[in-house]
Amino acid sequence: MLTLHIFRQEKERVLAGLQKKNFKIPEIVDEIIATDERKRQLQQQSETLAATLNATSKNIGQLMGAGKTGEAESLKKQVAEQKEAAKSLQQQLQEAEAHLHQLIVSVPNLPHESVPAGTSPEDNEVVRQGGNMPQLDSTAAPHWELAQQYQLIDFELGNKLTGSGFPVYRNQGARLQRALVQYFLDYNTQAGYTEYQVPLMVNEESAYGTGQLPDKEGQMYHATEDNFYLIPTSEVPLTNIYRDTLLKDSELPVKMTAYTPCFRREAGSYGKDVRGLNRLHQFDKVELVQLTTPETSYETLEAMVKHVEGLLQTLDLPYRILRLCGGDMSFTSALTYDFEVYSAAQQRWLEVSSVSNFEHFQTNRMKIRYKDSTGKTQLLHSLNGSSLALPRIVACLLENHQQADGVHLPEALWPYMGKIIS
């Protein structure tokens, strides 16, 4: 959620940004400014009246204390009339506030100046490419066949236990999951991230804080009895750790990492997108979250990109980094880099990480603030990124590193897993 300040002070920038993001209803900006104007007027009237009432009530108290009951009684009658007006004003004010809030949460974040214009994934900008493309012969198998051949993953069994998109990993398959999680967490904590274990269900307030509610309600599993949501990413609990907190300069930057399963309903997906490990309802992910000062957030974003890139390099996978165009970016992001790895056997790029700067879009809603060196309270910037989502990494490891005698794992995984799956 953007700050009102921006609408009032930088209307032109807001309009330009919304256009780049292909936001359909720019009139909303004028409506926000007008509603805010009205809200302020009501607030002023309401508070002036409240001040009078407060003073009168205090007066009554004093008169009662002094034993002047008659005078107190006549004041009471006077106040009773004003109360009606106060109530009505307050109600109007509340309505205006609610309306304003509803308008403002429907406006997406503004894109950073470096975000390319565009409407679809084709308009994303390839920043750079790395790793070596594997030379596979025509008999190369997709990961779902390899998973069956080496008995790593049982999709059918998952269907029996739960439904599609909930695979069962076993033997070397289960071991590989554990190895990857451990390796990723070690890599992150060595870079100064603090490791967390967080709840896999969150309440409404947390889901709202990171922006899953109200927009993406249908994408989360909902435990209605207790009104909890299964997390679609550990970004939700991690970022909410600092909801409603005021940080000191010395506590910054906050760097957190966590492994959790992620749960997504993925309503509307079908076809080759959901084949094998490409898209699941439950999958494992190691996440990074940072909170920084506004001045350093873009440096931090670049550092996070380097960090994730380094991880991909140690896995010896061909990858590319994209800067998402305005139309392909998420509602909450100001600048997003997507990481894709190339699946040789499927001959397609698969997204394995998304690293974003949200600026103050999330922290404004969650009231995550700090005191700067001059003692002034300011909103922090929040950033996050995956490092990494497991299923597609597993898919690409299997496909790209397959050889006649088995799957040869990258050296980084040897301490956790051994050298070969056969």
Place this chain on the structure above:
RNA sequence: GGAGAGCUGGCAGAGUGGUCGAUUGCGACGGUCUUGAAAACCGUUGACUGUAACAGGUCCGGGGGUUCGAAUCCCUCGCUCUCCGCCA
């Protein structure tokens, strides 16, 4: 799941209808004293909103109610603690 007790400023802890946004202690910050430190003494010390700056408004777990007036009374939800039950 059942019964009871609680939730107040960074922390501890008073306050049970009216000059209470809140006594006091600790902590923190500044000062006096000291070569420096400690001790002692003096002072400062919540957030949000609003203003050019004052003023004003809101906040005593969340929400609602009673009242001219609520930290204080009532309802409701959440959380913590104690006991019972169940349990990895």
